[in-house]
Amino acid sequence: LEGRTDNHIYDWEAGDKAATDAAFAEAEVVVTQEMLYPRVHPAPMETCGSVAHMDPITGKLVIWTTTQAPHAHRTVYALVAGLPEHKIQVISPDIGGGFGNKVGIYPGYVCSIVGSIVTGKPVKWMEDRSENLMSTSFARDYHMTGSIAATRDGRMTAIKVDVLADHGAFNGVAQPTNYPAGFFHIFTGSYAYPVAHCNVKAVYTNKAPGGVAYACSFRITEAAYLVERMVDCLADELGMDPAELRLKNFLLPEQFPYMSPTGWEYDSGDYPRAMREAMRIAGYDELRTEQIEKRRAYDAGESNELMGIGISFFTEGVGAGPRKHMDILGLGMADGCELRVHPTGKAQLRLSVQSQGQGHETTFAQIVAQELGIPPEDIEVIHGDTDNTPFGLGTYGSRSTPVSGAAAAVVARRVKDKARLVAAAALECSADDLEWEQGRWFVKGDPDQGKTIQELAMAAHSNLELPEGVEGHLDATAVYDPPNLTYPFGAYICVVDVDAGTGVVKVRRFIAVDDCGPRINPMIVEGQIHGGLADGIGMALMEVIAFDEDGNNLGGTFMDYLLPTSMECPSWELGQTITPSPHHPQGLKGVGESATVGSPAAVVNAVCDALRIRHADMPLTPAATWRAMQGRPLRTDLAIE
Known part of the structure; x- marks a missing residue:
């Protein structure tokens, strides 16, 4: 200061x-x-680290590092080290999870780089768990009225x-320049x-x-x-019943596209349908009847357990972002993508985004397969190496599918369009006379006269005479600048049982109905939702970095900073509705952070419902819950009264 x-x-x-x-x-x-x-803290499985090697002969700096944004890191390192970007290679392999914790550039990264430049030797930096919990990017710490x-x-x-x-x-924090508080002004939600x-x-x-950490x-x-x-x-x-109140105030499908009073243009949605689907799966009316019976038993002294039902409904804007008004440190948030189809019909897709377990290798291959008809197993997805991938700002804010996924669809369509011209030459007809079916171009009215994409890949590399202006080979590039964010949404219902004597909260059921548009790979989507729901339970019930009266961090180990395990999580009950986004070539919206966005409020609402109190701050540990029952809320971020 x-x-x-x-x-x-x-x-x-x-x-x-x-x-x-x-x-x-x-x-x-x-x-x-x-x-x-x-x-709270992301607490990824692997902490942050890097190995830097400045080759004294070639003058090239190679950095193996745990980053979610390899190209952004390379640009910053070039500015800091005074080296041209082609002399810097950033490689981000499997990094052991990110959750936003590995977007930023930490001093340890820079120290390893400087150490290697000075010594000409490889230099490694790796933080231990306490360093990770105490000094790398946290999330939240928002005091709101x-x-x-x-x-x-x-x-x-x-x-x-x-x-x-x-x-x-x-x-x-790594926020778009025009939005110092990020996208907080979407606080009007779904109403x-x-x-x-x-x-x-x-x-x-x-x-x-702070940082972009933890979803x-x-x-x-x-x-x-x-x-x-x-x-x-x-x-x-x-x-009023909280479900009834929400249904009374939701935006309706006919109101989309909708401009919110704080400036967001929501692209699509059917909120009442998602809410009613969650209520159907939960058996909402029956749950309320059961709750009344349990309350009677508690009031009569026959039980020491209270039942609560919590609802939350969220809309989030993902896919940052349109470069006309979104950037990070002056760098536009468009993403590049390259697709090359080899003569044998196998393909390579090069992405600017980096996976930390989201399944990019599977999902992006399926996006291209859906466009071209090439089997996903014949498509190699390459990412995480700045020497072998196009420029982009990385993976965070649920932007991979809305931005890079769109780039992959666009680049595949460009390859398909080029294949049409090759097919016209091979079939000796006009391109206008050709029709597409999955994986092949054929002559209209004569389906037997056609060529598969694999045959056209070989033809594009052969001595076939191509039309004027058509280059050989079957490849394309794209830089996708999204016209708008996409807006996934969801309805969540949580059922908890609270031990009135100890304050222990048990999550009995959790129903999650998400709408992220069409699902390219349902299993991967469900896996991300499972992880996000566990995050939400952790934040609602146990996770907090607290400080003592002298300002000392008390969350420096996993003895103090608690994370949920399978013991604390119920068997998730998932549902879906599908509302395609008009701003994505395949209607996709993104889902990586949805469950973490929507679930904490559902858990807290359920606990407050059980205790018949208006509010208690997270995390609702047994001590905090018991204190709330006594009308003496606990300040959860301080280890002092």
């Missing part, structure tokens, strides 16, 4: 303050609630939010608020710096938690 007079970073707002204040002045009902989204204005019959008329964001020792306003103030503190999705996670907690607070104030 040298040279500064205070610890303020920014003061940012979105929406119409005057109109929002006017709506609150006229409101029949107003609810206000303070809440904390505490500091939300208010909803409504009519007495439950029609929501306005929402406003004030936020104090603790960014730690320096502003290490038809006529007006809204938010103000976000960020400050420096003596904690580790942060550019602060959408915090926004979704806030609005879903506030809707439950309003339901409590009105005495």
Whole structure:
């Protein structure tokens, strides 16, 4: 903070303050609630590390590193080291998970690079677990006060939010330049608020710096938690069922595309259908009946267990982003992709994004296979090496499928279009006379006269005379700049049992209905949802980096920073609806962070429902839950009273 007079970073707002204040002045009902989204950590299986080698003979710097954004790292290293980018190769192999923790550039990376440049020898840096938990990018630490204005019959008329964001020792967040608070202003969620306003103030503190970590999705996670907690607070104030209140205020399918009062253009959605599907799977009415019976048993002293039912509904904007108004450090967020079909019909797809376990090798091969008819097993997916892949800003914010997945579809269609011209030459007909079926071009009206994509790949490399202006070989490149974000959404229902004597919370059931558009690989999608739901249970019930009264971090080991295991997780009950995005060639939306965005509020809402209280901050540990039952909420981010 040298040279500064205070610890303020920014003061940012979105929406119409005057109109929002006017709506609150006229409101029949107003609810206000303070809440904390505490500091949590991604805790990837493998910590951050790198090996740098400056070859003194060739002058080339090769860096093997745990990064989610190899090309962005290379550009920064070029600027820092004063080397041209072609003299720097960044290789990111299997990195042991990322969750946003491995987007940024840490001092250890730079130290290994400088050490190798100075010594001419390979230099390795690898942090231990305590270093990872205490000094690398965290997420959240948002202190929020939300208010909803409504009519007495439950029609929501306005929402406003004030936020104090603790960014730690320096502003290490990787947000688009135009959005210092990320995408938090999507806090209107899935509801038809006529007006809204938010103000976000960020400050420096003596904690580790923040980042994009832990499915942060550019602060959408915090926004979704806030609005879903506030809707439950309003339901409590009105005495309405929280499902009924949501259904009464959802945006309707005919309202899309929808411009939110804070400036988001939602592309597509059918929120009531997803909500009703979740209620159907859960057996919602039967659950409420069971809850009444359990409450009677508790009140009669026949049971010490309380049952709670929590609902959350989220909409997130993913696929950052349109370069006209989104960048990171001045670098546009378009993604490159290259596709080469070899003479034998096998293919190589080169991506700018990096996988950390999302299944890119499978999913992206299937995207190309769907376009060209080449079997997925015949498509090699290459990523994670800046010398062998096109430029792009990496994998985070659920952007791989919406941006690079779109680039893969576009580049495959370009190959298909070129194959059509090759087919016209091979079949001695006009390209206009050809028709496509999966994997081959054929002459209209004569299906037997056709060529498969494999045959056309060989022909494109042969001595076949091609039309003027058509180059040989069957390959193409694409740089995809998305026209808009895509907007996945979902309806979640959580059922908990709370031991009133100990405060222990058990998640009995969790129903998740997600809409991420068409699913290229349903198993991979479900796997990502499973992981996100476990994340949500962890954040809601146990995860927090707490500090003592002297500011010391108390979450430096897994003895103190608790993570959920299979013991704490129920058997997930998943459902889906499908609403394709009009802004993606295949209608895909992205799903990597959806469950982490939507699940914490469902768990907290369920616990508050069981205890018949309006609010308690995460994590709802046994101590925090028991204290909440006594009307003495616990400050969960501090190890002091």
